[in-house]
Amino acid sequence: MLSIKKLGLFFFILFFLFSSTSFGHKINLFTNQVGNRVEGEAFFADGSPCLSCEIRVLDLNGKEILKRKTDEKGKFSFSIPSGVSEIKILLSAGEGHLVEKRLTLKTNYQKKGDLLNSQTLKGPFLLTKPISRDEKEVYKNLEEKISKLEDEVKALREEVLNMRKEIQKIYYRDIIGAIGYILGIFAIIYFIKKKNNPKKDAS
Amino acid sequence: MHISEGILPAPILIAGWGAIGVFLFWSLRKVSGDKLPRLAILSSFFFLVSFIHIPIGPASVHLTLNGLLGLLLGLDIFPAIFTALFFQALFFQYGGFTVLGVNTLVMALPPFLLVSLLRNFLKNESKIFKIMVFLIGGFSMLFSGLLMALILWIANPKFYVLSSAFIGTYLPLSIVEGIITALVVSYLKKIKKEELICCQ
Incomplete structure (x- = not known):
């Protein structure tokens, strides 16, 4: 009789464990550079966010540049310190769950209003004379279009991220x-x- | 519970593969054919149990029941855990192939050593038996955790510090593992004593 009781207890424990569980162990880390900031998101295999996980940003010599913690959605962001072209992002969630990601930074990014404020353009559009008022109008239009495009790209990025989460799920x-x-x-x-x-x- | 790819340096990875190679060879030479179905089932069992996650602290932990596997399989725990971890790495990218040796060693060595060392205490019919089984179940988990922490520490002393979170996570988990192991083994002892190779 005792064994039946124990077996019952065993299944009870097992049931309890099953009911409050979720798949997920492997951490996925996605990062991208937006302007002079790096935004990232960390989540487990089942798509649940990696809560308040430690993020360390190192330069290539292994020197720590800055530290962050992920928020309640598993997201984090930091502004890029000047003079750094390549960084390593380390994410740890304890017990050896460590993800390392190398990121090459784009240094010649353009801030909003860059195009408008610049008096001369570089590269193939090299101009020597100052920009006239009509041209300023054109650049303003361009700025608006670019910012619209940026919004669209951001939406697409989120969609890709959601699809990636979907792929990582365990079936x-x-x-x-x-x-x-x-x-x-x-x-x-x-x-x-x-x-x-x-x-x-x-x- | 596993070490991810790209954390450990090459010497540790090679040492892990070397050690696990020896154990696998030794075990597969010794094991008799009629024990293999049992080995396969218990390997699948280990594979499945690893997917049951319990959220404790920032990371979720899962049962491993490697102590139970050690009691039921003895030396054969090495191929059982190796196969299960191989497919976890292949299908779900848990761990990885370069760290497969180390990960198998972390999970399989503590229960194997514990069962081998405490074999004499498992033979008798006394009340010590249940306590012993409980302790093996619990300490297998705990030692696996400590072994993993040790390996991580050796690989990178600066990065990995044994934190209080470790105790908070592994201690309750070990107790749960010990209880489940004790319940399963004493039940098996009642209904199918000949299956318990460790305890005759």
Whole structure:
């Protein structure tokens, strides 16, 4: 009778564990540079955010530049210190869950209003004379269009991120499939052993 | 509970693979064919249990029941855990292939050593038996955690500091593991004593 009680308790514990659980262990870290800021998001395999995880930003020599913690949505951002062209972002959530990401920074980014304020343009549009008033109007239009495009790109980015989260999810069919493979591998080992040593196993 | 790819330096990774290679070879040579179905089932069991996550602290933890596996499999725990972790790395990118050796060692070595060392205490019928099983279940988990912390510390002493969060996470988890292990093993002892190779 005692064993039935214990078995019941065992299943109760198991049920309790199942009910309050979620898949997820592997951390995904996505980062991108927006202007002079780096924005990032960290989440577990099931799409749940990595809450108040420590973010360390290092330069390539391993020297720490700054420290951040992710917010309640797993997001973080920091402004890029001047004179840094490449950084390493380290994210840790304890117990060896560490993600490292290398990021090459674009240094010639343009701030809003850059185009308008600049008196001369660089590169292929090299101008030597100052910009006239009509041209200023044109640049203003361009600025507006660029900012609209930026908004659209941001929306697209979020969509891509959501799709990536979707891909990272763990499906039951994968788990069941993997169990099949495990059983299959041991079956192969069984047959190899039987073939090599039929007498030993017959006994 | 695993170490991710790209944290450990090459010497530790190679040492992990070397050690696990020896254990795998030793185990697969010794194991008899009729034990293999059991090995396969318990390997799948370990694989499955690792997906049950409990949110404690910032990261979620999961049961491993490696103590139970050690009690039921003995030396064969190495191929069982290796296969399970292999597929976790392949299908779900948990851990990775370069760290597979180290990860298997972390999970399999503590229960194997504990069961081997405490074998004499498991043979008798006394009340110590249940306590022993509980302790093996709990300490397997705890030692695995400590072993992992140690390896991480060796790899990078600056980065990894054994924090109080570690105790807060692993201690309750170890107790749960110990209880479950004790319940399962004493139940198995009642209904199918011949299956418990460790405790005869």
